[in-house]
Amino acid sequence: MTSAKPAHIAMFSIAAHGHVNPSIEVIRELVARGHRVSYAIPASFAEKVAETGATPVIWKSTLPTDDEPEAWGTELIENLEPFLDDAVQALPQLAAAFDGDEPDLVLHDITAYPAPVLAHRWGVPAVSLSPNLVAWEGYEEEVAAPMFADLKASERGQAYYARFAAWLRENGLGDDVDRFQGRPRRSLVLIPRALQPNADRVDTSVYTFVGACQGDRTAVQGRWQRPERAEGRKVLLVSLGSAFTKQPAFYRACAEAFGDLPDWHVVLQIGKFTDEAELGEIPANVEVHRWVPQLDILRQADAFITHAGAGGSQEGLATATPMVAVPQAVDQFGNADMLVSLGVARHVPMEQADAATLREAVLALVRDPAVAARCAEVRTRTAAEGGARQAADLIEAELS
Numbered sequence: 589m590t591s592a593k594p595a596h597i598a599m600f601s602i603a604a605h606g607h608v609n610p611s612i613e614v615i616r617e618l619v620a621r622g623h624r625v626s627y628a629i630p631a632s633f634a635e636k637v638a639e640t641g642a643t644p645v646i647w648k649s650t651l652p653t654d655d656e657p658e659a660w661g662t663e664l665i666e667n668l669e670p671f672l673d674d675a676v677q678a679l680p681q682l683a684a685a686f687d688g689d690e691p692d693l694v695l696h697d698i699t700a701y702p703a704p705v706l707a708h709r710w711g712v713p714a715v716s717l718s719p720n721l722v723a724w725e726g727y728e729e730e731v732a733a734p735m736f737a738d739l740k741a742s743e744r745g746q747a748y749y750a751r752f753a754a755w756l757r758e759n760g761l762g763d764d765v766d767r768f769q770g771r772p773r774r775s776l777v778l779i780p781r782a783l784q785p786n787a788d789r790v791d792t793s794v795y796t797f798v799g800a801c802q803g804d805r806t807a808v809q810g811r812w813q814r815p816e817r818a819e820g821r822k823v824l825l826v827s828l829g830s831a832f833t834k835q836p837a838f839y840r841a842c843a844e845a846f847g848d849l850p851d852w853h854v855v856l857q858i859g860k861f862t863d864e865a866e867l868g869e870i871p872a873n874v875e876v877h878r879w880v881p882q883l884d885i886l887r888q889a890d891a892f893i894t895h896a897g898a899g900g901s902q903e904g905l906a907t908a909t910p911m912v913a914v915p916q917a918v919d920q921f922g923n924a925d926m927l928v929s930l931g932v933a934r935h936v937p938m939e940q941a942d943a944a945t946l947r948e949a950v951l952a953l954v955r956d957p958a959v960a961a962r963c964a965e966v967r968t969r970t971a972a973e974g975g976a977r978q979a980a981d982l983i984e985a986e987l988s
Contacts, residue, residue: 595691596626597692598645598694599626600627600629600697600706602651603629604651607699607719609719610778610779610898611695611719611801612801613801614976614979615640616641617976617979619640620641624643626645628685629647630647631646634646647681648678650677655860668748672748672755675755679705686706691710692987693714693715695983696714697719704768705759708761709759714773716775716776717775720898721784721922724790725789725790727786728770775794778798778799779797780905782969783905796982799973809884812880817872818853820851821851821852822890822954823855823890824852824889825892826856826893827894828857828914831917833860833861833862841941843856843867843870843871845943846871846873846950847871850873852873853875854873857877857880858876891950892909892911892912893950894912894914895913896915898919905932906970908963910932911933912936913927913928913933913936936949
């Protein structure tokens with residue numbers, strides 16, 4: 589632990605589980621060390637933030653919420669424009685909220701565009717907390733350029749970049765949109781290095797992998813109690829996270845895959861968008877919930893069918909649980925490939941995720957001693973990255 593006198597730290601994020609959850613234990617650790625943390629967040633996440641001991645600073649966002657994933661559209665530009673629109677309208681709100689109580693240091697999620705602007709205005713350091721993979725040397729040429737080429741050639745794309753550049757210039761940050769979005773001054777990466785593509789080409793003077801920052805969540809999330817009927821059985825957890833969960837056919841396939849296997853017990857999380865009536869008759873060895881204490885179950889589970897989001901992927905690694913990855917969107921496809929390359933998972937595309945395929949994938953993983961050995965090895969390696977305590981040490985070093 590570094591020696592840093594108590595400071596005022598401001599954290600900025602958006603109202604999305606995948607962006608708030610990774611930072612929670614880091615914030616809790618900073619508060620425990622005596623720092624005053626103001627966490628700028630929309631009202632829907634204020635209670636979660638307050639549980640850490642931080643003070644929620646409420647602002648109104650125009651972004652779609654986790655309750656309306658379809659509002660993001662399907663085109664790349666439809667995923668980008670809302671963040672700029674939200675940043676432009678949020679900046680004056682946030683500046684007013686901190687007027688006269690400016691922090692000594694700014695922490696921010698990668699989507700919180702107003703945060704580095706305010707840090708520049710206040711003349712304090714800014715540190716990005718990345719909940720997913722980061723750019724490596726050569727990323728722009730290998731990935732970004734081909735991905736954004738059509739967008740940058742389109743009229744709508746050019747208008748977006750011109751407006752973004754003008755907003756940066758107006759706030760004294762030049763006009764390099766790509767650098768602003770993808771190249772922070774300093775970043776703590778809240779995923780295990782094992783999930784980072786081309787990790788050997790990541791600039792370690794900028795990016796430090798601190799791994800999963802999980803902590804003890806049972807006080808807030810509760811525990812999972814193994815039912816008496818499941819004693820002696822292997823446990824399978826099925827979860828597609830919080831956003832892309834309207835998948836009744838997939839859940840039916842999972843129940844069918846294991847419903848006639850007497851040595852398995854299945855915990856099926858279906859989220860808020862699937863009507864349980866659509867699942868049909870539920871086998872006796874399958875329990876269905878809208879939400880579960882995922883990490884607590886994984887500590888007891890033998891296998892995990894996951895969408896391979898950053899949170900679920902690292903929880904699977906941290907608990908040495910073999911995974912069947914069924915990605916739904918964005919970074920989940922890349923995470924699935926990384927898990928497979930580590931030797932701890934199989935990747936089953938959603939269109940192939942029928943009962944027979946899912947059952948074969950899970951059983952093959954669990955029966956393979958090489959998979960168990962790789963899971964244990966990766967768990968040991970990721971635990972050594974330090975988690976929330978290491979993140980707090982590095983943040984205090986920025987204060988010093």
